[in-house]
Structures are given as structure tokens and as C-alpha cells.
Amino acid sequence: MTVRALTGALLGRTARLRWVHLVLGGALLMPFWLVAALVALPLMGGGPTLSSSSVAVQFGAYALALPLAAVAGLFPLMRPLSVAMARSLCGVEGAQFAEGPARGPAARRRSAAWFTLHVGVGGILSGAMLALPPFAVAVMLLPVEGVREWLRLPASLQRTWVYALGPLAGLAMLLALAACATAAGALLARCAPVLLGPTPADRLAAVEARAAELAVRNRLARELHDSVGHALSAVTLQASAARRLLDRDPDFVREALTAIEDTTRRTVGELDAVLGLLREGDESAKAPAPTLADDLPGLLDRTRATGTPVTVTLGIEAAALPGLVSREAYRIVQEGLGNALRHAPGTPVDLRITPYGDELEIVMENPLPSDTGSGRTRPGGGHGLRGIADRARLLGGNASAGPRNGPDGDRWRLAVRLPLMTDGAR
Structure with missing residues (x-):
């Protein structure tokens, strides 16, 4: 041996x-x-x-x-x-x-x-x-x-x-x-x-590359969650309302089907753009970047088509907002409306987008549903509020969400503040 x-x-x-x-x-x-x-x-x-x-x-x-x-x-x-x-x-x-x-x-x-x-x-x-x-x-x-x-x-x-x-x-x-x-x-x-x-420099470079990769993946995950999640919630409620009123209100059904078509077409376009970023060598793909100035009225119309009343107070001209702030604010509003559709469908939503000093304040409130079962988080969910907090933090702002007692009953309140930075700021 x-x-x-x-x-x-x-x-x-x-x-x-x-x-x-x-x-x-x-x-x-x-x-x-x-x-x-x-x-x-x-x-x-x-x-x-x-x-x-x-x-x-x-x-x-x-x-x-x-x-x-x-x-x-x-x-x-x-x-x-x-x-x-x-x-x-x-x-x-x-x-x-x-x-x-x-x-x-x-x-x-x-x-x-x-x-x-x-x-x-x-x-x-x-x-x-x-x-x-x-x-x-x-x-x-x-x-x-x-x-x-x-x-x-x-x-x-x-x-x-x-x-x-x-x-x-x-x-x-x-x-x-x-x-x-x-x-x-x-x-x-x-x-x-x-x-x-x-060497230590190599390890630091590897950590930075990994952090950059994770940041891109998290950003794409937020985009998919906010866009697709809101669209699925809206389409589900629109289809449900259309089914219930199919025989009694054909005009409403027609309007709901139109909203479903518009929502799905727009979401498929955003989904294709996000997936294009993941395709190796697809340099023509660009990340979807809807903003308040581009699509706030459309977002509100698609939400209202589900039968959910939305009241809006807009204290600032959306077109005057910096592009980055307008884009992130759109996604925050989209996720907030999507949460209201998922957890309190049909309850009125009060949305306020107003300046607060050198910040943009977004406040969204809706009554808490009497049926606590409808407010439960869906399986695999619970990432929306975390994504809102991440978006606000990356811009140097803050976000809070939770139930709130008031004279008109218990309400769910989402409050976000974003600095009104310039386009070149990060």
C-alpha cells in the first residue's frame, strides 16, 4: 500500500x-x-x-x-x-x-x-x-x-x-x-x-457587482408585482361585477369588458418590456416607466371600472413633477389602489397627492371592511407595502401604513412622502 x-x-x-x-x-x-x-x-x-x-x-x-x-x-x-x-x-x-x-x-x-x-x-x-x-x-x-x-x-x-x-x-x-x-x-x-x-479589492468588487445585480432584480420584481398585481386585481373585480350585472345592466358590462381589455393590453406591454430586460442581448427592450403625468387618469378609470369609488385631490400639477419622482409615485399609487381592491373591494378610496414643503405627500385612505376575512393577505402576498417602503427609501423619503381610528370609523391609511428631487438625483 x-x-x-x-x-x-x-x-x-x-x-x-x-x-x-x-x-x-x-x-x-x-x-x-x-x-x-x-x-x-x-x-x-x-x-x-x-x-x-x-x-x-x-x-x-x-x-x-x-x-x-x-x-x-x-x-x-x-x-x-x-x-x-x-x-x-x-x-x-x-x-x-x-x-x-x-x-x-x-x-x-x-x-x-x-x-x-x-x-x-x-x-x-x-x-x-x-x-x-x-x-x-x-x-x-x-x-x-x-x-x-x-x-x-x-x-x-x-x-x-x-x-x-x-x-x-x-x-x-x-x-x-x-x-x-x-x-x-x-x-x-x-x-x-x-x-x-x-484580494480585498476583488472581494469588494464582487460584493458590489452582486449588490447591483440584486438591486436590478428587486427593481424588476417590484415592477412586476405592482403592474401585474394591480391589473389582476382590477380584472378580477371587473369580471366579477360584469358577471353579476350581465342581465340587468348591459351598458355596465360593456364598460367593464372594455376596461378589462384596456387593462390586459397595457399590462401585457409592461410585462413584455420587463421580461425583455431579462433576455440576454435584447438591447432594444426598455423598462416600462408609466408616470403620474402619463397615466394617472387611466389608472383611476380602470380602478373605478371595478365598482370602487375613488376621490382624488391633486394639489400639484403632475407634469411639473421630476420624472423619477413621478414614476415612483405612480407605482406607489398603483400598489395602494391594488391593495384596496384586494382587501376592501367596493369601499370608497380617498386619494390625496399634494406638496408638503419640498416633498410630495401621497395619502390614501379607505374604510376597513367589516368582514375581516376579506382583509386577509393572500397566500404568497404581503410584498406590496414592503415595495412601497423600498421605493420611498431609495428616493430618500419615508412611508407608513396601518389602521387608523377616526370620527368616521376605522380606516386604513397609507402615507408616503417623496423628496421633490431633480431628474439627475438618485
Whole structure:
């Protein structure tokens, strides 16, 4: 079992992939080594070519090549290239690596350190893998007379016991090379998550991207909830009223069916626009953005068509409102009317939209239904008031909702205040 485990560690799939990773590091070092050799040859008095120069000259070129590799590692795109190789060949879980180009000086320095380590260790091991195996095989063949003549052993080594130990010595060299390569691969695998992992800046960028994605999803969810929820409530009540008066009041039925047609057509258009934002590559889609100036009368007419009386006090010109405030105020009014239709159908609604200093105040009241069962929240519901509060808070305003005791009985009251900001404000 120990021999099998040792063999797997030295020659298993993970070890072999890490060997390939080391060889790639050596290949990446070659351009820098050749450039450095142009400096090392004249300075250190090497031969006419690098291959004919001394070992000291070649290692001098190696030492000069590492700083050049470190400079190349500072480029932002070097990190994704290094991550791709390390993820495939080092046997490290991919989630431990950072995504995308290096951001900021700290990430670039870590990427440069990794690239220098990779090519430095890979260059040494690649050279050993090229030079040592042929020599080790030759040593293993020392008992063969022709091989001894080819090696030209010194007289002190021309002994029978040396020839007998040749196979063992050659095998030991190959095992030592495999052990060194395995250890170097394990070292790189341990260092990879540290040097190629996400920095604090990367984590912050990922959190910001996630927050932006959630904000978009929440906004789309609010749009769908407010638009579709109000439309379904209105259509349900209109259809119910039309069914009850089908034989007695054909004119009302005709009016209710017209309102249903108008409501569904408009809602389908808004739904298609919202879903268009979710379609990848659909750049032509735009988010539905009805405003008080565009559709407040239509919204009130569709609500009244359900048989719910709505009284409106409009103390400000809707067209004079900033676009962002007008859009959010429309959705708030739409959700408030939708809640009244769902939980207190047929009860009169009093709506006031008036200025309050430098704010827009929206107040909506309706009597609480005597049948408490009609006021229960539908299954899966309860998000409307939260959405209203979110809309108000995002604009710097506030919202409150709840039952209120008054001289004319118990009433449900929704009150929202929105700052009258400019279009460019957020």
C-alpha cells in the first residue's frame, strides 16, 4: 500500500498534470532567458553562443530573466492566463482563484510574484527534465562496455563495483527528479490560491457587482408585482361585477369588458418590456416607466371600472413633477389602489397627492371592511407595502401604513412622502 501510494504521488494523474504545468513555466521563461542572455554573454565573458558558454553564464542569464518575467507579470491580463493554467493543471479547486484581470497594485504584485515563481521553478525543473533522464539512462547502462567508452569515465571510476552500482544510481537519479518535480508542483499548488486568489479589492468588487445585480432584480420584481398585481386585481373585480350585472345592466358590462381589455393590453406591454430586460442581448427592450403625468387618469378609470369609488385631490400639477419622482409615485399609487381592491373591494378610496414643503405627500385612505376575512393577505402576498417602503427609501423619503381610528370609523391609511428631487438625483 505504501509503494502504491508513493507511486501515485510521483506518477499519478495530479503529479503528471503538475509536471506539465512546470514544463509550461519553463517554456514561458525561454523568451526572457534569451533576452537576458544578450546581456549576460558580454558581461560574463561567455562563448559566441549561449549553448557554448559556461554554466555560470547560463545561470547568470537565468537570474537576469526573472526580473523581466516579474515586470511582465504586472500586466492585468497575466492573472487570468495564470489562473486558467493553474486551475487546469495544479489540482486546486477553482473557487479559490480570483476572476478577471488584476485590479489594483496589490493584485498586480501578487500576480507578478506568482508568474515569477512559476517560470523560475519551471525553468529549473524543465532544464533538469531535459538533461538528467538521458544521463541517468546512460549511468544505468554502465555494465554495457560500449556505453562506458561513450561516457569516457575517469580512471578513478573505472571499477567493477561502479559499473554494478550504475543501474541503482541511474534509477535513484530518476526517482530524485520525480520527487523534486512532485515537490515543486505541490509548492506551486499551495501558493496558487494565495497569490492568485481574490484580494480585498476583488472581494469588494464582487460584493458590489452582486449588490447591483440584486438591486436590478428587486427593481424588476417590484415592477412586476405592482403592474401585474394591480391589473389582476382590477380584472378580477371587473369580471366579477360584469358577471353579476350581465342581465340587468348591459351598458355596465360593456364598460367593464372594455376596461378589462384596456387593462390586459397595457399590462401585457409592461410585462413584455420587463421580461425583455431579462433576455440576454435584447438591447432594444426598455423598462416600462408609466408616470403620474402619463397615466394617472387611466389608472383611476380602470380602478373605478371595478365598482370602487375613488376621490382624488391633486394639489400639484403632475407634469411639473421630476420624472423619477413621478414614476415612483405612480407605482406607489398603483400598489395602494391594488391593495384596496384586494382587501376592501367596493369601499370608497380617498386619494390625496399634494406638496408638503419640498416633498410630495401621497395619502390614501379607505374604510376597513367589516368582514375581516376579506382583509386577509393572500397566500404568497404581503410584498406590496414592503415595495412601497423600498421605493420611498431609495428616493430618500419615508412611508407608513396601518389602521387608523377616526370620527368616521376605522380606516386604513397609507402615507408616503417623496423628496421633490431633480431628474439627475438618485
